[in-house]
Amino acid sequence: QVHLVESGGGLVQAGGSLRLSCIASGSGFNINAMGWYRQAPEQQRELVATITDGGRTNYADSVKGRFTISREYPKNTLYLQMNNLKPEDTAVYYCNARYGILSSWGQGTQVTVSS
Numbered sequence: 001q002v003h004l005v006e007s008g009g010g011l012v013q014a015g016g017s018l019r020l021s022c023i024a025s026g027s028g029f030n031i032n033a034m035g036w037y038r039q040a041p042e043q044q045r046e047l048v049a050t051i052t053d054g055g056r057t058n059y060a061d062s063v064k065g066r067f068t069i070s071r072e073y074p075k076n077t078l079y080l081q082m083n084n085l086k087p088e089d090t091a092v093y094y095c096n097a098r099y100g101i102l103s104s105w106g107q108g109t110q111v112t113v114s115s
Helices: none
Strands: 003-007 010-013 018-025 033-039 046-052 057-059 067-072 077-082 091-099 102-105 109-114
Touching (some): 003 091, 033 067, 046 067, 057 067
Antiparallel strands (some): 018 077, 033 046, 033 091, 046 057, 091 102, 091 109
16 A cells, blocks of 8 residues: 655745655555645645656646645645745645555644635
């Protein structure tokens, strides 16, 4: 199983920036795609951004132009650069990795944006 550990969350004022990181560990797995998801209180978990092993990216409309997802090989480290943060970006952010028919989640990192 792939183990994921996120870091980089915190408290920031509106308009500020944060960079999230996710380190994937585990041997014998070929990770096909990775992504960031978020869950606000009393809300369902939603997609923020994904990136395939070919580098193709996909973003939620709400973060396009503000967030950038990237992946570092061969460390299998995933990043999310978040600029111009808004209070509505406040949520727990989760890293996800897909390998074959399996998927792993990290424990999440809290992002809080104050107005």
